[in-house]
Ligand SMILES: Cc1ncc(COP(=O)(O)O)c(C=O)c1O
């Protein structure tokens with residue numbers, strides 16, 4: 001399988017190359033040259049199989065030419081062995097036709113572990129084979145960072161620098177990152193928003209000499225391997241509900257657009273997902289786009305669902321490229337104008353195409369607390385604020401009279417956001433035993449302004465100290 005950039009100016013690469021490169025050299029995002037398609041019989045054969053098998057089977061076409069299905073299976077078995085649930089990603093019914101796909105049973109209690117545990121193994125495998133070392137730079141609104149730190153801590157050939165927006169994550173999220181004192185991990189709190197952190201990461205990649213010097217790699221969802229490792233759980237859930245012989249809908253609380261894009265990819269591979277529902281908090285650029293083709297960036301506002309406090313959703317560029325019929329010149333021009341003018345001029349034909357499949361809605365903080373309360377009272381289901389937004393969006397867009405079930409991506413454990421959950425239910429969810437002393441562990445992180453030079457210096461220092 002070869003990969004092309006959405007901007008059309010970077011050399012095509014194989015899976016291994018895409019894994020290590022992260023962002024394409026022309027600033028675009030990698031996508032497979034063509035979409036693999038599974039027949040109904042091939043989907044049925046996966047029904048009831050253990051999660052690692054489903055993961056290996058569905059990632060294999062994307063890794064073709066780099067890694068075989070057997071190797072992927074070994075890596076997946078190791079990646080998911082430590083999850084806290086025998087089903088890896090269990091499906092729980094919360095109401096008629098409404099199902100919670102619990103993606104938070106990994107080590108850091110958020111859906112990021114589903115892909116990141118796999119990525120850790122993929123990087124180890126590929127770097128050992130090549131005898132290379134890399135520096136991973138990542139931006140986080142709270143969950144990607146902790147998942148990456150957990151997956152890559154204490155690796156000899158990998159340095160990790162994670163940027164988070166100072167004071168804008170939950171305390172549990174921050175402590176999960178900053179209490180890991182492994183020598184290869186560096187946490188940097190940026191005086192700014194998640195969008196500033198993500199801009200800095202992209203700017204480091206676009207600084208070609210720095211990128212070469214540091215051998216930069218990415219673990220945000222700009223890295224195609226992240227998306228590829230998020231596709232299998234949608235299939236796993238849909239198959240459990242009767243796919244490919246019964247269509248399903250999917251509802252995803254959305255920020256950087258990676259998770260819902262993975263569901264879209266599963267659909268491109270032949271899984272009958274009839275509708276893709278996007279839930280947003282007050283940072284609702286994607287919901288505004290779907291409602292009125294209004295893709296105007298506003299300032300990032302803090303909310304009770306901090307992981308979704310994002311305005312510039314990286315992965316939208318991948319969908320845009322597809323909506324434009326894979327036209328790299330048109331994609332580049334629209335992205336250039338988006339950056340320059342803060343408004344994405346999506347042609348009406350492309351917008352209409354998007355609205356035939358995607359549906360979006362926005363939920364306020366009050367609405368989020370109300371949804372957590374309602375799930376708790378009516379279904380005895382404890383949801384975190386992000387999951388609650390996905391649940392409310394699903395209720396708002398439940399396909400009528402068709403019997404189609406909706407799978408809601410439950411993206412975080414409620415104990416990651418105890419303050420919001422307590423406000424809604426009067427009940428403070430405890431952290432699992434292994435994290436019980438999180439509040440008394442030593443924290444270590446630096447604080448920097450959102451300035452490229454300062455951040456590059458800190459990353460360089462960190463990498464040099466470890467290489468020495
Ligand atoms: C708990 C949680 N829910 C939802 C999201 C949004 O997911 P995505 O950025 O893939 O749209 C995130 C962050 O990515 C998250 O951490």
Ligand SMILES: N[C@@H](CCOP(=O)(O)O)C(=O)O
Nearest residue numbers: 140141142143144220221256
């Ligand atoms: N919500 C994310 C933001 C980064 O998203 P990613 O999927 O691109 O890594 C977070 O928790 O950090």
